[in-house]
Amino acid sequence: MDEATQATQSTGSAAPVAGERIELRYELVAKDFQEALAERAKAIPSARRAQRSVMAACWAAGGALPVSLLAGDEPLWWLFALVVAVFVAVLALGFQGWSYGRMYQRAADYEGPLHAVLDEESLTFTGDHTQIRARWSSFGRYRETSRSFVLFLGDRNGAGFSVLPKAGVQRPEDVDRLRELLDRRLHRA
Secondary structure (H helix, E strand, O other), X not given: OOHHHHHHHHHOOOOXXXXXXXXXXXXXXXXXXXXXXXXXXXXXXXXXXXXXXHHHHHHHHHHHHHHHHHOOOOOOHHHHHHHHHHHHHHHHHHHHHHHHHHHHHHHHHHHOOEEEEEOOOEEEEEOOOOEEEEEHHHXXXXXXXXXXXXXXXXXXXXXXEEEEEHHHEOOOHHHHHHHHHHHHHOEEO
C-alpha cells in the first residue's frame, strides 16, 4: 500500500494528500468565454450594478416612449430619440458579450491546446507559447457552471479570469476532486 492510500485510509476522508495533482487538457471555445463573462456579471458587484443601471435606463425609456408620443398635439421628438438611443445601447451591450467571447477565442486559438495542473500550492497553465504559474493567492473566488469552473483574480473588479472546462479532466471523478480543491483554496462567488 502506498503512502497516499495509507493517508486517506487513516483519516477516513478525502483529505488533501501532499503531492496530489489534478490535470486538465482542453481547448477553449468562444462559448466558454461567453459563459465566463456571464458568470462574472453575476459574481462581481460592479458588473451587477452596471447591468442594473442599464436596465433602469431601459425601463425609464420604455415608459417615456408612450408619454412622448401621446403628449398633446406635438410629440416630444427629443424623448423619442432618447428612447431609440437607449434601445441601441442595449443591443450594443448584448453584442459586446458576443464580441468579447470571439476576441478571447482568437487569443485561445493562438495559444492552442492547454494543459492545466492544479495542486495545493498553485495552478500551472501551459500552452503552445506560454507557461503561467499562479499561486492560489492570485485568485479570490470562483463560480461553477454546468460546463466549467471560472476562477476570478483577487482584484475587486474581477477583471481577470481563468476558465477550467469540466470536459478537460482526465477522469470523471476528477471533477469532484477539482471542486474540493477549489473549495479549500478559494471562496465560491
